[in-house]
Amino acid sequence: MPELIQSSKVSTITKTNDFVVKFANVNGSGSASANSMFAKAVFRMGIPISPHNIFPSNIQGLPTWYEVRISEQGYLGRRGGVDLIVAMNEQTIGKDIASVVPGGYVLYDSSKMLANELLRDDVTYLPIPLKDICLTEFEKPAQRQLFKNIVYVGALSAFLNIDFKVLTGLVGDQFRGKEKLILPNIHALELGHHYASDNFECPLTLRLEKSNKNSNKILMDGNTAIGLGSVYGGATIAAWYPLTPSTSVVDSFGKYCKRLRIDPGTGKKKYSIVQAEDELAAIGIAIGAGWNGARAFTATSGPGISLMQEFLGLAYFSEVPIVLFNIQRVGPSTGMPTRSQQGDLLCCAYASHGDTKHVLLLPSTPKECFEFAADAFDLADRIQSPVIVMSDLELGMNEQICDPLNWDDKRLYDRGKVLTADQLEEIEKYGRYLDTDGDGIPYRTYPGTHPEKGSYFTRGSSHDSYAAYTEDGTVYAEVMDRLALKMRTAVNYLPEPEVSETTTNKLAMLYIGTTASAVNEVLDNLAKKGITMDTMRVRAFPFHDSVAEFIENHELVYIIEQNRDAQLKSLLKIECNTHEEKMHSILSYDGVLITAQFIEQSILESMQKLDASGEVPA
Amino acid sequence: MSYISKPKFKHPQMRTNDIGLTRRDYEGTLTTLCGGCGHDSISAAIIQAASEMSLQPHQVAKISGIGCSSKIPSYFMSKAHGFNSVHGRMPSVATGANIANKDLYYIGISGDGDSASIGLGQFCHIVRRRINMLYIVANNGTYGLTKGQLSATADIGSKTKSGEESQFDSIDMATLAIELGASFVARSFSGDKKQLVPLLQAGLTHKGFAFIDVISPCVTFNNTDFSTHGYKNTWENNIALSEIDFVPMREEITTSYAPGKEKEITLHDGSVVHLHKTGNNYDPSDKENALHHINAYKKQGKIATGLLYINQTTSDLHELQDTVNKPFNSLGVQDLCPGSEALRDINSTFR
Ligand SMILES: Cc1ncc(C[n+]2csc(CCOP(=O)(O)OP(=O)(O)O)c2C)c(N)n1
Numbered sequence A: 001m002p003e004l005i006q007s008s009k010v011s012t013i014t015k016t017n018d019f020v021v022k023f024a025n026v027n028g029s030g031s032a033s034a035n036s037m038f039a040k041a042v043f044r045m046g047i048p049i050s051p052h053n054i055f056p057s058n059i060q061g062l063p064t065w066y067e068v069r070i071s072e073q074g075y076l077g078r079r080g081g082v083d084l085i086v087a088m089n090e091q092t093i094g095k096d097i098a099s100v101v102p103g104g105y106v107l108y109d110s111s112k113m114l115a116n117e118l119l120r121d122d123v124t125y126l127p128i129p130l131k132d133i134c135l136t137e138f139e140k141p142a143q144r145q146l147f148k149n150i151v152y153v154g155a156l157s158a159f160l161n162i163d164f165k166v167l168t169g170l171v172g173d174q175f176r177g178k179e180k181l182i183l184p185n186i187h188a189l190e191l192g193h194h195y196a197s198d199n200f201e202c203p204l205t206l207r208l209e210k211s212n213k214n215s216n217k218i219l220m221d222g223n224t225a226i227g228l229g230s231v232y233g234g235a236t237i238a239a240w241y242p243l244t245p246s247t248s249v250v251d252s253f254g255k256y257c258k259r260l261r262i263d264p265g266t267g268k269k270k271y272s273i274v275q276a277e278d279e280l281a282a283i284g285i286a287i288g289a290g291w292n293g294a295r296a297f298t299a300t301s302g303p304g305i306s307l308m309q310e311f312l313g314l315a316y317f318s319e320v321p322i323v324l325f326n327i328q329r330v331g332p333s334t335g336m337p338t339r340s341q342q343g344d345l346l347c348c349a350y351a352s353h354g355d356t357k358h359v360l361l362l363p364s365t366p367k368e369c370f371e372f373a374a375d376a377f378d379l380a381d382r383i384q385s386p387v388i389v390m391s392d393l394e395l396g397m398n399e400q401i402c403d404p405l406n407w408d409d410k411r412l413y414d415r416g417k418v419l420t421a422d423q424l425e426e427i428e429k430y431g432r433y434l435d436t437d438g439d440g441i442p443y444r445t446y447p448g449t450h451p452e453k454g455s456y457f458t459r460g461s462s463h464d465s466y467a468a469y470t471e472d473g474t475v476y477a478e479v480m481d482r483l484a485l486k487m488r489t490a491v492n493y494l495p496e497p498e499v500s501e502t503t504t505n506k507l508a509m510l511y512i513g514t515t516a517s518a519v520n521e522v523l524d525n526l527a528k529k530g531i532t533m534d535t536m537r538v539r540a541f542p543f544h545d546s547v548a549e550f551i552e553n554h555e556l557v558y559i560i561e562q563n564r565d566a567q568l569k570s571l572l573k574i575e576c577n578t579h580e581e582k583m584h585s586i587l588s589y590d591g592v593l594i595t596a597q598f599i600e601q602s603i604l605e606s607m608q609k610l611d612a613s614g615e616v617p618a
Numbered sequence B: 001m002s003y004i005s006k007p008k009f010k011h012p013q014m015r016t017n018d019i020g021l022t023r024r025d026y027e028g029t030l031t032t033l034c035g036g037c038g039h040d041s042i043s044a045a046i047i048q049a050a051s052e053m054s055l056q057p058h059q060v061a062k063i064s065g066i067g068c069s070s071k072i073p074s075y076f077m078s079k080a081h082g083f084n085s086v087h088g089r090m091p092s093v094a095t096g097a098n099i100a101n102k103d104l105y106y107i108g109i110s111g112d113g114d115s116a117s118i119g120l121g122q123f124c125h126i127v128r129r130r131i132n133m134l135y136i137v138a139n140n141g142t143y144g145l146t147k148g149q150l151s152a153t154a155d156i157g158s159k160t161k162s163g164e165e166s167q168f169d170s171i172d173m174a175t176l177a178i179e180l181g182a183s184f185v186a187r188s189f190s191g192d193k194k195q196l197v198p199l200l201q202a203g204l205t206h207k208g209f210a211f212i213d214v215i216s217p218c219v220t221f222n223n224t225d226f227s228t229h230g231y232k233n234t235w236e237n238n239i240a241l242s243e244i245d246f247v248p249m250r251e252e253i254t255t256s257y258a259p260g261k262e263k264e265i266t267l268h269d270g271s272v273v274h275l276h277k278t279g280n281n282y283d284p285s286d287k288e289n290a291l292h293h294i295n296a297y298k299k300q301g302k303i304a305t306g307l308l309y310i311n312q313t314t315s316d317l318h319e320l321q322d323t324v325n326k327p328f329n330s331l332g333v334q335d336l337c338p339g340s341e342a343l344r345d346i347n348s349t350f351r
C-alpha cells in the first residue's frame, strides 16, 4: 500500500484534455526519452500538446524539467502553473511540489519517505515506489535506473487514461531494429500501469479523451526541420562549430544527407560537413563555397554570431551568398546557454562595422523552419548577400505540432544572376558590380567559367563596378547606394507578414517568431473581456511597406518580443518612419517562452493606465 | 595603382606555351608594392611557373588574406578569379572554395602576420584538413602593410629598421606544417627564382596540401643587416637541402634526366621532380629527418631551403569525405533535392 494516505479527501481539479503535466528530473538519468514518449502518446491520441524542455547547460546531475501543455483548444504556448508534477528530483522537489496549483497532483517515488515539510493539504499525492519496483523486477543496475522513468509513464497511462495500445505502439516504433528492448520496456510500462490501477482510483479527475485534432499533423522540432530544409534547398556544404542550441541543425542535416544524398551509382557523397576550428572558420568556409557557386551554410547561436561579424561584413560588401542559421539563446556573453530569447535581432540586422544590413527570416513553426531554410538558399543566391534565419532555442529544440512539410516537385533552384560561358561570349566588357538591371543586383560568375572573360577580383576593400580597388569617394558612395537599393529589391523576395485585420480594430499586436505560440490564446481571452485586436506576425527583415502601414492604421500597437531592450521595436523605429508613440512594448526576457497570461496581463495593465490618463483609443 | 591595366599588345614573336598562351597571359595588374619588395619576385615566379606548366589561367583560383603579401594575387593571372578576404582567414575561404569545386587549382597567398599571428589557428587547421592546394606564405618577418611591426616569424635578436628587436621565440611555418601533416613542404627565397619556380610547379601539381614558406624581404621595414629576413642574411645563410627540377607530365617523354640527379619523384599526374645531388643525401620523404635537419641548421643560424618534405600517400579532404566526382557547384536540383515522395515518408516518422 502507498506509504502516504491522505486523511481526508482533498478536492481536486477536474479537467479533460486541458492541463499541464511537468516532469522534474535529474539530467543524464535517461528521463528524456520516457518523457517524450508520454508527450507523443498524447499527441497520437489526437490531442494538441506543446512540450517544453527546460534543461541545464550540463551533461549530468543537474535539474531538468519537461513541461507538457495539453490543450484541446490548440493553445500551444506555455500556460504557467502545473496540474500534475512527476517529482523525480530530490534537489528540487520542494520547489516542484510548490509549483502545483491547488487541487493538483504530485507523483513521486515513495521508495523513500517524503519529508513532512513537503506535505501540502491542497494537493493529492500519488506515491509509487518506483525504485523498489525496479529493484525487484530488473537485474542490471542501468535498467533499474532507466526503467524508473518508463514505470512512471506506465502509471500515468492509468492515472490519465492514456490508451495503452498507443504506448506499446510507440515502444515498437522507438526500438524498431532493436527488438530485444521492446519487451522489457513494455513490461516496465505494465508495472506502472498495474501499480497505479491497483492502488488508486483511476483515472484521476485530470484525464485524457481521444480526440481528432492532430489528424495529418506532425510533431517536429525546428532544428530538425532546418536541417531537412537545407537538404531540400540544395545545400552541399555545412561548416560549423558546436554550440547549443544550434548543434542539432547540423546533426539533422547530416542525418538526412546520409539517407538522401548518397550517389546511387558510386555510393559517394553529395555533401560535405566540416566541423571547423571556430565560428570564424565556419563562416569563412561558407563564404568560400558560396563564392565558388555551391550552396553553403553555417549554424550557430549568439557567441558564434559575435565572432562572425567581420566575415558578415565581407560577404555583404563583396556580395557573396551564404545562409546562416542563428538559433538564438539568452545573452549577453555566455548568458543562459540553454534558455531561449529573441535577443540577436539588432546585432544580426546590422552585423559588422560600417553601413551594413542583412536579410533576416523569422520563422515561428517547424514547418516554416523547413520552408525558410530551403528558401534562404534561393534568396541568398538571388540577392548575393548573407541571409540569416533567426530561430531560437524554444523553436529549435522543442517539438511542436505543425502541418506536414511539403515540397513542390516542379520547383527549381533560383541560382540568381549567374553568367554562363555563352552569356559571357555575348558581353563586350563584363563588370562584376555593374547594375545592369537597375535593381541593385549585379551579375556574378563562378571561377573557371570562361577562359577569357568573366574573371574578377573579390575584395572587402572599396571597389568600383569592375571590382577594381578604388579610394575614390564618389565611386565608393555609388556602390554603397547600390547596395542599399539591392536591399530594397530584396524585400520583393521576402515572405510577407501574416496579418489578421479588420477595418474596425484600433488595437493591434505585432510580433515575431515563437511569440506567435501564445497569441491565439491571448486573443480568445481578451475577446471574453470584450477586447478585440488585429495582429501582424512579421516574417522578414527588411520590412515590407505593409508593416509601416499596419502601424499607421492602428491607434495602438503592442510590439511583443522576448528581449529586454525592445529590439524589434527599435528596428521598426529605424526602418519604418512611423509614429513611435503608437508602439507599446511588451517584453519578456526570463529565458522561457513568453506566456499568454503574461501578454494578456501586460495588455490589461497598460490599458488601465491609458484609461486613467484618458488616452485609450475609443 | 593596381587598377591601371597593362598594355594588351602582344609581340608577334612572343613565345607561346603548349596551350598557345604567352607569358603576358599569366600576368596581372601593375604592382603597387614598394620597388624591390620580395613579394613582386613571388608574383614573377608564379607567372613563370604557371606559364611553363601551361596552366589554364581561368582554371586557377587565387585566394589571400590581408597584407602587402595578400595583394600578390592581383599581380598575376588576371584571367583567374581572385579573392582578397579578411586578415588571417584565407584558409577558411580557400577550404570552402575547394570543397565547392575540386577541379580548379587553388593558390592561397598569405603573409607571416596573416598566417602566423591572426590566422595561426586557421593555418593549422587547413593543414590538418589536407585541402588540395598550394599555400604560399610570403614571409618577411614583419607586418609590411601596417608599417613594420615585428611578426611572429621574426627570429630572436632580429632587428627591424626602426631598431625594434624580437624578444620572443619565432614560429617556423615549415616545421609547423610538417608536424601538422602537410604532405608537401618547401622553403625558398623570393630572390632565388631558380629554386622557387620548380618548387611552385611541384607544389601546384602535388595532390594534397602543399606549403611553401618563401622568405620575401620587406625592403622598406625589415631589410637591415640585423634582420634575419633581409636579403643579406638570406643570401648568406640559406642552405638548400635539396635542389629540384620540375618536369611537367607532357614533357617527360622527351626530356633526358638532368646530370647529377640523385633521386626522382613521380607526382600523381605523371610529372616528375628531380632531386639533385647537394652532397648531403637528403631524403625528403622522411618526416623526422626533415624536422631534424631544419632545426639543426637553424641552431647554426642557417635557413634550410628546398623541398623539405613530401608524402604522396595521404588523401585530400575530398577523398577522406568520399565526395562525388562532379564538383558540388555543378550539382542541380535533380542531383540534390530528394523530392516530395521522400518528404512524405519523412513526415510519417513524425507522427
Ligand atoms: C582584423 C584586422 N586587424 C588588423 C588589421 C591590420 N593589418 C593589415 S595587414 C596586417 C599585417 C600584415 O602582415 P603580413 O601578413 O606579414 O603581410 P605583409 O604586409 O608583411 O606582407 C595588419 C595587422 C586588419 N586588416 N584586420
Ligand code: SF4
Pocket (backbone or CB within 6 Å): B032, B033, B034, B036, B037, B038, B039, B068, B069, B140, B144, B145, B217, B218, B219, B220, B221
Ligand atoms: S612595405 Fe614591405 S612588404 Fe609592403 S610592399 Fe613595401 S617592401 Fe613590400
Ligand SMILES: [Mg+2]
Pocket (backbone or CB within 6 Å): B067, B069, B111, B112, B113, B138, B139, B140, B141, B142, B143, B144, B151
Ligand atoms: Mg609580413
